[in-house]
Amino acid sequence: MTSTTAMDRLRAAARDHRAYVEQWRVRHPGRPVVGVTPMNFPREIVLAAGALPVVIPDDQRPVGEGRAYLPEFYCGFTRNLADQAATGRLGHYDAILLADHCIQLLGASDVARALGARTPVFFGMLISSLSDSWAPARITEMMGQFRAEAERLTSAPVTDGALRAAIAAYNADRALLRQVFDARAAGDATWSPADLQDLVASALIMDPVEHHALLAEALAGIGPAARDDRVRVHLSGHLCHAPRRELLEVIEDCGAVVVDDDLWTGRRYVQSNVPLEEGGDPMEAIARWYAERNTRLPCPTRVQHDADWDSWLVDAVRRSGAEAVVHLMPKFCEPHMFLYPELRKALDAAGIPQLLVETEHEGIPLESFRTRLEALVERALRRRPAYA
Numbered sequence: 001m002t003s004t005t006a007m008d009r010l011r012a013a014a015r016d017h018r019a020y021v022e023q024w025r026v027r028h029p030g031r032p033v034v035g036v037t038p039m040n041f042p043r044e045i046v047l048a049a050g051a052l053p054v055v056i057p058d059d060q061r062p063v064g065e066g067r068a069y070l071p072e073f074y075c076g077f078t079r080n081l082a083d084q085a086a087t088g089r090l091g092h093y094d095a096i097l098l099a100d101h102c103i104q105l106l107g108a109s110d111v112a113r114a115l116g117a118r119t120p121v122f123f124g125m126l127i128s129s130l131s132d133s134w135a136p137a138r139i140t141e142m143m144g145q146f147r148a149e150a151e152r153l154t155s156a157p158v159t160d161g162a163l164r165a166a167i168a169a170y171n172a173d174r175a176l177l178r179q180v181f182d183a184r185a186a187g188d189a190t191w192s193p194a195d196l197q198d199l200v201a202s203a204l205i206m207d208p209v210e211h212h213a214l215l216a217e218a219l220a221g222i223g224p225a226a227r228d229d230r231v232r233v234h235l236s237g238h239l240c241h242a243p244r245r246e247l248l249e250v251i252e253d254c255g256a257v258v259v260d261d262d263l264w265t266g267r268r269y270v271q272s273n274v275p276l277e278e279g280g281d282p283m284e285a286i287a288r289w290y291a292e293r294n295t296r297l298p299c300p301t302r303v304q305h306d307a308d309w310d311s312w313l314v315d316a317v318r319r320s321g322a323e324a325v326v327h328l329m330p331k332f333c334e335p336h337m338f339l340y341p342e343l344r345k346a347l348d349a350a351g352i353p354q355l356l357v358e359t360e361h362e363g364i365p366l367e368s369f370r371t372r373l374e375a376l377v378e379r380a381l382r383r384r385p386a387y388a
């Protein structure tokens, strides 16, 4: 098999998760497939139970019937989830397990529960205030409930040994992905942002051992690309779901090269491993992963005194040498909207050019996006000492 074939398979899983699930079921008869929410759900627990945990993606289809179940001012991701529930497009999951991260997700989970009568839905409230003294106990309790739900689903115990194996599998996959992101931030422009998005989006769908093997094959033999002279851009935002590929393509068409990001389908997913030490308690490690991941890449849906997204962003820009930041904010994403003024102030204070783009589920006019991007690239170029 060539590395092109490996990349093709990763891309196929990223772009058609239902087809991947069907193939996986053929290869693993009798084993359940569980839809889980992005960002905070510990997939290791579901994998250790013998099921395939799939992070439910926005399938990017227009919202039709789902319109009746959530207000228009909910974000595109939650309205798309409601639409998937309303039209039977969640039917390939045997259960849906959700870890809370915002109020809009709560609404979407109610729709999934109300419309998917035969599919069990469990919504776990993970504490959002991570600096409180009682946070560790509450996190441990909720992780225990996720384990109990996984056991109930498969009618079998989730053993510590299986948990350790699942943690090792996801850690290895994220670590390999992280190498690609770190190489990009250091100047390697081998992978376009759309390719990188496919690498991460496929990791959110696939069995981690299979994904790791394909990823290693796709990376094999690819040397670092020469440093690129285009304007270096950091992409920020887009929690929970992937931005549309055509947006990423326009960015690079305009004379910019994406060197780093904090997108969910990007560095946000790959940034944190579960910190399991030799002989350690796997459930404790999973609880620590959740408690500490905000310090590695702050999330606006969580509150923590020693973590703030604005200073992380300025530091990330300095590390990668990015010359501009493009904020990709999904329309009506409240957590992002609340934090955005702080991000803007911090970047302004650091003298970093920036552009806010509000993305919509049905897409945005690409020509006006292109014009605004070109203006940002021009501003960044004028700041270069040799620009004439």
Ligand code: SF4
Binding pocket: 075, 076, 077, 078, 101, 102, 103, 104, 105, 239, 240, 241, 301, 330, 332, 333, 334, 335, 336
């Ligand atoms: S965090 Fe933002 S994108 Fe995610 S569900 Fe909440 S409002 Fe939607």
